[in-house]
Amino acid sequence: LAGEIAESIGSRAYCVGGFVRDFFLRVPNFDVDLVVEGDGEELARKMAQHLGGKARIHQRFRTAALMLPDGTKIDIATARTEYYEFPAALPKVEKASIREDMYRRDFTINTLAIALNPDSFGDLIDYFGGRKDLEKGLIRILYNLSFVEDPTRIIRAIRFEQRYKFTIEDDTLRFAKDAIERRLLGKLSYKRIIQELMLLLSEIDPLPALDRIMEIGVWEYMIPEIDLNKVSRTMIKRTPIIITWWEERYYGKNIKGWLVYFMLLLAGLDEELVIQIIKRYHLDNYARKAIQESRQVPQIVEYLWESREILPGEMDQRLDGWSNESMVLLLLSIKDELLWEKLVNYLDLKEQVKVEINGFDLKEMGLKQGPEFRFIFDELYRQKLNGIIKNREEELQMVKK
Numbered sequence: 001l002a003g004e005i006a007e008s009i010g011s012r013a014y015c016v017g018g019f020v021r022d023f024f025l026r027v028p029n030f031d032v033d034l035v036v037e038g039d040g041e042e043l044a045r046k047m048a049q050h051l052g053g054k055a056r057i058h059q060r061f062r063t064a065a066l067m068l069p070d071g072t073k074i075d076i077a078t079a080r081t082e083y084y085e086f087p088a089a090l091p092k093v094e095k096a097s098i099r100e101d102m103y104r105r106d107f108t109i110n111t112l113a114i115a116l117n118p119d120s121f122g123d124l125i126d127y128f129g130g131r132k133d134l135e136k137g138l139i140r141i142l143y144n145l146s147f148v149e150d151p152t153r154i155i156r157a158i159r160f161e162q163r164y165k166f167t168i169e170d171d172t173l174r175f176a177k178d179a180i181e182r183r184l185l186g187k188l189s190y191k192r193i194i195q196e197l198m199l200l201l202s203e204i205d206p207l208p209a210l211d212r213i214m215e216i217g218v219w220e221y222m223i224p225e226i227d228l229n230k231v232s233r234t235m236i237k238r239t240p241i242i243i244t245w246w247e248e249r250y251y252g253k254n255i256k257g258w259l260v261y262f263m264l265l266l267a268g269l270d271e272e273l274v275i276q277i278i279k280r281y282h283l284d285n286y287a288r289k290a291i292q293e294s295r296q297v298p299q300i301v302e303y304l305w306e307s308r309e310i311l312p313g314e315m316d317q318r319l320d321g322w323s324n325e326s327m328v329l330l331l332l333s334i335k336d337e338l339l340w341e342k343l344v345n346y347l348d349l350k351e352q353v354k355v356e357i358n359g360f361d362l363k364e365m366g367l368k369q370g371p372e373f374r375f376i377f378d379e380l381y382r383q384k385l386n387g388i389i390k391n392r393e394e395e396l397q398m399v400k401k
């Protein structure tokens with residue numbers, strides 16, 4: 001449909017980027033990116049009309065995000081060329097052909113495009129030998145200044161290298177090492193560094209990439225305070241298993257994987273350093289709160305260990321409001337099987353148990369709305385977790401008492 005609409009408005013549409021790369025690698029990828037020679041915004045609007053979705057247009061970058069009713073997200077960009085006013089700056093943007101749009105990209109494996117217009121539907125566009133490099137498993141830049149213009153590409157190269165178990169092509173590696181030696185990564189803003197680190201830590205198993213980052217001398221530009229040699233490799237290795245287990249058991253409670261790894265990286269640092277790092281990288285409130293919680297994990301493990309007879313309601317007093325990521329970290333830190341079962345039992349109960357009465361019920365009982373409402377609901381919830389009360393009737397009776 002995208003191709004037909006593009007044709008009708010005199011444009012040409014292509015499917016590009018990670019989706020095409022992963023298609024050839026037979027890796028599932030649901031991020032569809034389209035590039036349009038002509039008018040990307042118009043295509044997005046027309047597609048939204050036809051398919052019943054919503055198009056959000058970002059005029060400045062000539063891009064649009066199309067949200068379809070089934071939840072699919074398609075990014076649509078007008079083919080553009082970019083130029084950099086100075087190294088490591090954000091690029092300036094101008095309209096261009098698909099070839100130019102591909103040329104500004106990082107690695108050959110990301111320059112494949114599939115034509116969508118009816119006259120050429122399904123044709124593979126491969127100007128820079130991307131298909132061959134995919135077969136050979138090579139990460140290769142397109143032009144010598146690639147890392148100078150955008151040093152984050154050094155980190156991206158390592159990410160792809162480790163994700164697909166590819167090799168960074170010899171000349172590319174030389175240019176990367178040269179850029180590192182020239183300290184170009186030092187020119188990047190904290191924002192761009194943390195974005196790359198988050199992407200790296202969002203990989204299923206980021207450990208090999210972290211090792212490579214350290215080996216090649218990039219870590220000192222990321223979070224130099226953290227000594228990667230001191231971070232628990234066992235915990236990092238177990239993390240993907242626990243996250244998968246969690247997401248299957250608590251469907252819908254998705255985990256920000258990067259945050260769990262980030263907490264693990266910060267675990268050995270002093271409180272003050274942690275606060276500095278949180279501030280420096282402008283982490284959002286959710287991440288800040290989760291990291292604060294994660295600092296309590298060792299004490300909580302000790303507390304749970306010492307109070308073996310603890311009831312779920314009492315656990316809730318310590319863990320109420322905790323982020324899913326901190327819970328995962330807590331699970332990761334527990335080695336005793338019985339303790340693990342107790343914690344999982346509490347988490348399972350949290351899924352099932354709900355207080356059935358509400359504020360109206362309390363008012364009907366003659367109680368005045370105020371802070372004690374919160375207290376009553378908390379208490380009811382905990383007694384329910386403990387199995388002392390089971391239904392609405394018993395809740396009402398307990399309030400009366």
Ligand code: CTP
Pocket residue numbers: 017018019031104105106107110111150152153156
């Ligand atoms: N890109 C680039 N330089 C960067 C970041 C991105 O040239 N510093 C290009 C890449 O060619 C990439 C495209 O922009 O194909 C889209 O970027 P992104 O969505 O980050 O990459 P994906 O290739 O989809 O990677 P991932 O699978 O990690 O999402």
